[in-house]
Amino acid sequence: MAELSMADIEKMSARDAFGLALSEIGAENDKIVLLGADAIGSTRAAGFAKRFPERTFNFGIAEQEMVSAAAGFAACGKIPVATAYGFLISLRACEQVRTDICYPNLNVKLMSTHTGLSMAEAGTTHHSTEDIAIMRSFANMTIVAPSDSLETVKAVKAVIEYPGPVYLRMGRGETESVYSEDYEFVIGKAVTLREGSDVTIIACGIMVAEAVRAASTLASGGISARVLNMHTIKPLDVEAVLLAAKDTGAIVTAEEHTIIGGLGEAVAGTVCENRPVPVVRVGLNDCYGIIGPEEGVKQKMGLNAEAICLAVKRALRLKAR
Amino acid sequence: MKLTVPELEKKAAGLRIASMKMIMGAGGGHLGGSFSAMDIMTALYFNVLRIDPENPDERGRDRFILSAGHKAAGYVPVLAERGYFSKDLLPTFNKLESRFGVHPDKNKIPGCEVSTGSLGHGLAIGLGMALALRMDGLDSKVYVLLGDGELHEGTNWEAAMGAAQHKTSSLVAIVDYNKCSMDGPIDQVVSLEPLVEKWKAFGWDTIRIDGNDMAAVLAALQNAAGRGSRGAPVAIIADTVKGKGAAFAEGDYRWHYGCPSDEQLAESIKALGGI
Numbered sequence: 247m248a249e250l251s252m253a254d255i256e257k258m259s260a261r262d263a264f265g266l267a268l269s270e271i272g273a274e275n276d277k278i279v280l281l282g283a284d285a286i287g288s289t290r291a292a293g294f295a296k297r298f299p300e301r302t303f304n305f306g307i308a309e310q311e312m313v314s315a316a317a318g319f320a321a322c323g324k325i326p327v328a329t330a331y332g333f334l335i336s337l338r339a340c341e342q343v344r345t346d347i348c349y350p351n352l353n354v355k356l357m358s359t360h361t362g363l364s365m366a367e368a369g370t371t372h373h374s375t376e377d378i379a380i381m382r383s384f385a386n387m388t389i390v391a392p393s394d395s396l397e398t399v400k401a402v403k404a405v406i407e408y409p410g411p412v413y414l415r416m417g418r419g420e421t422e423s424v425y426s427e428d429y430e431f432v433i434g435k436a437v438t439l440r441e442g443s444d445v446t447i448i449a450c451g452i453m454v455a456e457a458v459r460a461a462s463t464l465a466s467g468g469i470s471a472r473v474l475n476m477h478t479i480k481p482l483d484v485e486a487v488l489l490a491a492k493d494t495g496a497i498v499t500a501e502e503h504t505i506i507g508g509l510g511e512a513v514a515g516t517v518c519e520n521r522p523v524p525v526v527r528v529g530l531n532d533c534y535g536i537i538g539p540e541e542g543v544k545q546k547m548g549l550n551a552e553a554i555c556l557a558v559k560r561a562l563r564l565k566a567r
Numbered sequence: 568m569k570l571t572v573p574e575l576e577k578k579a580a581g582l583r584i585a586s587m588k589m590i591m592g593a594g595g596g597h598l599g600g601s602f603s604a605m606d607i608m609t610a611l612y613f614n615v616l617r618i619d620p621e622n623p624d625e626r627g628r629d630r631f632i633l634s635a636g637h638k639a640a641g642y643v644p645v646l647a648e649r650g651y652f653s654k655d656l657l658p659t660f661n662k663l664e665s666r667f668g669v670h671p672d673k674n675k676i677p678g679c680e681v682s683t684g685s686l687g688h689g690l691a692i693g694l695g696m697a698l699a700l701r702m703d704g705l706d707s708k709v710y711v712l713l714g715d716g717e718l719h720e721g722t723n724w725e726a727a728m729g730a731a732q733h734k735t736s737s738l739v740a741i742v743d744y745n746k747c748s749m750d751g752p753i754d755q756v757v758s759l760e761p762l763v764e765k766w767k768a769f770g771w772d773t774i775r776i777d778g779n780d781m782a783a784v785l786a787a788l789q790n791a792a793g794r795g796s797r798g799a800p801v802a803i804i805a806d807t808v809k810g811k812g813a814a815f816a817e818g819d820y821r822w823h824y825g826c827p828s829d830e831q832l833a834e835s836i837k838a839l840g841g842i
Binding site: 279300301303305306308310311312314315316317318319320321322323324326341342345346349350 | 626673674680681682685688691692693694695696697698699700702703722725726728729732733
């Protein structure tokens with residue numbers, strides 16, 4: 247990004263990084279149209295809206311209409327960027343995503359913010375903890391969940407250039423930085439953040455930072471953990487997953503999402519069918535998120551490095567059987 | 568292609584027979600709604616729509632969305648007759664690996680703009696199209712044919728509000744008001760009345776017509792087509808008869824889906840002018 251340094255971007259929330267990237271890309275590509283559902287401000291797309299009012303359409307609190315309209319825009323050659331909170335796109339407008347966008351394989355970008363438990367204090371109605379599972383089940387869909395604000399900037403750019411339907415999953419608050427230097431972001435290609443030989447931790451979104459922390463803790467206890475940032479959940483980087491199974495013989499997954507149908511099951515399914523090794527999933531264990539400040543809720547729900555370390559120990563016990 | 572009213576009437580009669588035969592070949596189909604809307608679809612495809620079956624992807628074409636997708640048993644013969652594909656394909660309707668199912672499929676049917684059948688999607692998709700086309704300076708119209716029972720779906724009213732807000736007069740909604748839904752007469756299921764006032768209250772201009780009177784249908788569509796792209800959207804409330812043209816089925820909600828007998832086909836061919 248031209249005007250901002252990496253250090254500036256690192257301090258931002260994922261949604262702010264999204265807004266910044268969208269506005270810049272909008273200047274380069276006039277096919278991009280922004281669609282909102284009375285949350286253009288809180289999804290941080292307002293910069294684009296201010297800069298390109300003639301390419302911005304607000305549908306009010308009507309996500310189903312917005313998603314169907316996105317299909318209409320894409321069918322006429324535009325690149326619609328539809329913005330809303332994750333639970334509204336994945337649950338409220340679920341059928342519109344599947345039937346209007348994924349079945350005809352239209353070039354619609356679903357930019358989903360406030361995902362996972364990042365709006366924990368807003369209550370369970372506002373948690374997006376099933377969205378990956380829902381979106382994964384749709385043929386033609388691509389799902390990207392960046393780990394921090396820098397990766398979000400790269401992901402937005404990649405998503406706009408990537409043909410077909412994409413669901414981009416972003417949290418609300420500030421993200422912990424995972425990257426300290428620049429790297430190449432390719433949709434569908436996992437990033438190895440740390441090499442290791444005993445176990446591989448495969449994480450997405452904000453759990454990547456927890457995975458890195460867990461690996462450091464494990465290292466001090468003599469356990470060598472590889473860390474993969476699986477920023478693209480679909481299509482899954484099967485090669486990286488199977489290499490992890492082969493090289494390390496045990497896998498732990500971590501996601502800010504229910505363990506049902508998400509990253510963990512994507513990895514487990516791939517491993518089971520191709521190279522069976524123990525896979526232990528960290529995430530919400532078939533339950534709903536509790537209410538409270540995000541950080542406290544994350545700790546209470548076991549979405550942290552400590553839970554990942556416990557899962558690694560379990561995976562290693564299974565591996566030793 | 569601009570047929571006259573008598574020519575359109577004759578065309579619609581022939582299409583009803585083609586539809587009935589296709590339904591019988593499949594062992595059943597949505598006869599009631601296909602027939603109530605046949606005059607509207609015939610007027611659109613043989614007079615009103617700016618389309619070219621030889622260039623189905625032409626940017627500046629008009630768009631038609633059969634939002635009430637179950638009327639595909641009427642729509643598919645219309646597309647074949649208009650030249651999008653061979654009429655020889657019609658007997659494959661509903662057969663294994665056919666292009667044509669009970670609901671129309673954009674991925675499989677030449678000329679079909681949107682896969683529909685799940686009700687309440689077409690108007691919002693049409694709104695997105697109308698906005699995109701207007702941005703590109705095209706004067707294309709987007710026509711969306713809605714069922715009356717379909718209007719129970721709340722998404723229609725989201726799109727109705729959105730279209731009024733965004734002033735897409737290039738978006739034309741046509742309600743096939745045949746007064747029946749699947750479970751019974753619509754007034755006994757969930758009434759839509761006062762329907763014209765509902766559309767008006769949502770900011771739309773309305774035209775109410777007898778939707779089985781070809782001259783009235785054509786006049787209403789032409790009226791709606793002449794309103795530019797930046798004004799109040801138009802809803803045509805077309806009072807129709809479910810099963811219109813098939814005497815045995817007219818006005819009977821039970822003919823929402825069914826399979827006519829050979830005698831009923833013969834009777835209909837005779838009544839529709841022996842086509």
